[in-house]
Amino acid sequence: MNLVTYARYELTRTFRNRRFVAFSFGFPLVLYLAIAGPNRHENDLGGTGISAPVYFMTSLAAFGAMNAVLGVGGRIATERSSGWNRLLRLTPLPVRSYFRVKLLTAYATAICTIAVLYVAGAALGVRLGAGNWTQMTVLLLVGLVPFGALGILLGLLLAADTIGPAMGGTTALLALLGGVWFPITGGAMHAVAQALPSYWLVQAARVGLGGHGWGGLGWSVVAIWTVAAALLAARAYRRDVERPTA
Amino acid sequence: MTEKTTNLLAPPPRPERPRGDPASRRDGRAPAAGALAVDLRGLRKTYRSPAGPVEALRGVDLAVERGETVALLGPNGAGKSTTIDLLLGLQPADAGTISVLGRPPEAAISGGRIGVMLQTGGLLRDLTVRELARMMAALYPKPLPVDEVLARAGVAELADRRTERLSGGETQRVRFALALLGDPELLVLDEPTVGMDVDSRRRFWTSVRALAGQGRTTLFATHYLDEADSYADRVVLIARGAVVADGPPTEIKAMVGTRTIRATLPDVPVEELERLPGVLRAERHGDSVVLSCSDSDAAVRALLAAQPDARDLEIRGAGLEEAFLELTADEGSDDR
Numbered sequence: 001m002n003l004v005t006y007a008r009y010e011l012t013r014t015f016r017n018r019r020f021v022a023f024s025f026g027f028p029l030v031l032y033l034a035i036a037g038p039n040r041h042e043n044d045l046g047g048t049g050i051s052a053p054v055y056f057m058t059s060l061a062a063f064g065a066m067n068a069v070l071g072v073g074g075r076i077a078t079e080r081s082s083g084w085n086r087l088l089r090l091t092p093l094p095v096r097s098y099f100r101v102k103l104l105t106a107y108a109t110a111i112c113t114i115a116v117l118y119v120a121g122a123a124l125g126v127r128l129g130a131g132n133w134t135q136m137t138v139l140l141l142v143g144l145v146p147f148g149a150l151g152i153l154l155g156l157l158l159a160a161d162t163i164g165p166a167m168g169g170t171t172a173l174l175a176l177l178g179g180v181w182f183p184i185t186g187g188a189m190h191a192v193a194q195a196l197p198s199y200w201l202v203q204a205a206r207v208g209l210g211g212h213g214w215g216g217l218g219w220s221v222v223a224i225w226t227v228a229a230a231l232l233a234a235r236a237y238r239r240d241v242e243r244p245t246a
Numbered sequence: 247m248t249e250k251t252t253n254l255l256a257p258p259p260r261p262e263r264p265r266g267d268p269a270s271r272r273d274g275r276a277p278a279a280g281a282l283a284v285d286l287r288g289l290r291k292t293y294r295s296p297a298g299p300v301e302a303l304r305g306v307d308l309a310v311e312r313g314e315t316v317a318l319l320g321p322n323g324a325g326k327s328t329t330i331d332l333l334l335g336l337q338p339a340d341a342g343t344i345s346v347l348g349r350p351p352e353a354a355i356s357g358g359r360i361g362v363m364l365q366t367g368g369l370l371r372d373l374t375v376r377e378l379a380r381m382m383a384a385l386y387p388k389p390l391p392v393d394e395v396l397a398r399a400g401v402a403e404l405a406d407r408r409t410e411r412l413s414g415g416e417t418q419r420v421r422f423a424l425a426l427l428g429d430p431e432l433l434v435l436d437e438p439t440v441g442m443d444v445d446s447r448r449r450f451w452t453s454v455r456a457l458a459g460q461g462r463t464t465l466f467a468t469h470y471l472d473e474a475d476s477y478a479d480r481v482v483l484i485a486r487g488a489v490v491a492d493g494p495p496t497e498i499k500a501m502v503g504t505r506t507i508r509a510t511l512p513d514v515p516v517e518e519l520e521r522l523p524g525v526l527r528a529e530r531h532g533d534s535v536v537l538s539c540s541d542s543d544a545a546v547r548a549l550l551a552a553q554p555d556a557r558d559l560e561i562r563g564a565g566l567e568e569a570f571l572e573l574t575a576d577e578g579s580d581d582r
Contacts, residue, residue, distance in 0.1 A: 004384075009377055083367030090355055092386060
């Protein structure tokens with residue numbers, strides 16, 4: 001078995017899908033330019049001490065990467081609905097490898113999204129040290145892990161025709177409560193937000209900018225979401241497999 | 247409903263064909279190389295449904311020798327797909343044993359020794375046919391050369407076409423090519439020609455014949471009698487979740503494929519008509535006669551040659567569905 005070849009074609013087909021590419025990279029980019037562009041000279045957004053171009057660059061990098069990784073669910077749901085997954089189960093491809101390759105593609109799109117936002121940020125005058133860029137990126141990639149598990153879970157639970165709206169609602173809520181659109185600093189909303197992986201993803205993007213680190217709470221929330229989603233996904237997979245065809 | 251017994255369709259005793267050495271088959275230590283390609287025994291499967299449990303399989307036995315081409319023939323809902331699902335390990339059986347190439351289905355699959363074409367299913371989009379084939383070939387330990395498989399499956403001219411731009415028949419032939427990529431010892435085709443027009447079906451079977459021979463074992467499900475008749479060495483007739491007949495195509499065809507010829511033909515004794523080639527039985531209804539035929543073509547020719555006065559000829563073929571309904575009508579009415 002040559003998993004490299006298999007993964008290569010999986011990547012090829014993902015990036016060849018123009019609509020997918022447009023939404024994954026184009027959507028966060030357009031939003032960024034629309035929001036951060038007019039506020040490019042705002043140097044202390046909402047009392048955070050962070051400039052608007054930096055704040056929204058990190059926000060939208062987190063948002064775009066989150067969408068890209070959750071998008072794995074849509075692809076799994078489609079392949080389940082078309083019967084492709086049944087066919088794959090009749091090949092020597094191990095189940096784990098199937099999901100690993102799916103996550104690999106998800107991460108590849110996420111990294112491209114992040115890169116696009118970084119370039120746009122630099123164009124709007126964002127200047128950071130090499131250490132900051134690296135630290136921010138690494139933490140973002142770690143913060144994406146629970147979304148990979150969540151994407152797989154949703155892809156196994158929902159059918160191709162329902163996953164679109166479900167995913168749209170989920171990402172909108174996660175983004176809002178995670179502080180993508182405006183800083184969440186106090187009150188009940190802050191308490192709720194802290195229980196969400198999207199909050200920590202947005203925070204992750206700011207660690208390199210003098211923001212607060214994850215701390216024990218952040219790591220716990222990310223770990224708990226990852227483990228819970230992975231366990232539920234494993235259960236959903238078994239149920240999906242045992243479901244009769246007709 | 248009272249239970250009548252029809253001898254014709256009474257489930258036959260488990261066929262004790264002299265296949266290999268029966269003792270070694272029951273012996274778990276027997277070498278895999280000498281094992282049957284498919285050995286199913288006493289398979290049972292019941293589905294829950296809103297209307298109550300549905301017995302999809304009620305004790306299916308099926309043995310396929312290596313190198314054989316066997317058709318699983320039956321009307322829709324007979325249990326063909328369930329049998330294949332269980333055989334491939336896609337669903338657990340409620341009871342019975344399953345052995346594929348001498349091992350559990352999962353082991354045969356992870357070894358890349360089975361090629362499967364399921365009844366439904368699309369192809370991955372955003373790849374050309376050749377790219378998809380290369381992607382899938384990468385999953386097998388000893389894949390065949392991709393371009394060779396495409397050529398011999400009759401889809402070479404589609405190699406550079408995107409999978410989402412194929413017609414239904416083309417998609418089926420590509421799916422067949424994909425099933426062959428791993429150079430499988432056992433090929434399983436679940437109603438591969440459903441939804442194809444006559445021309446596509448013919449082309450499809452030409453591809454199967456060109457590629458599936460070569461010592462491979464092929465098991466295919468179909469509800470077309472002519473497909474079973476033309477392409478199988480042996481036909482296993484399945485109805486209402488049980489094997490009701492198992493034999494060479496000619497035998498099965500005679501059982502369910504009879505056609506009748508009706509003609510206006512006074513004053514000819516039926517005994518004379520029964521001697522015509524291809525005629526099994528003759529009955530008289532007033533001026534008309536009804537001939538049940540094993541070979542209606544031969545019978546028509548012979549009839550017209552021997553009885554030039556025959557008029558109002560009418561040939562009717564009982565569809566498989568009708569034949570089964572008739573043959574199994576007394577077995578209960580749990581329609582599926």
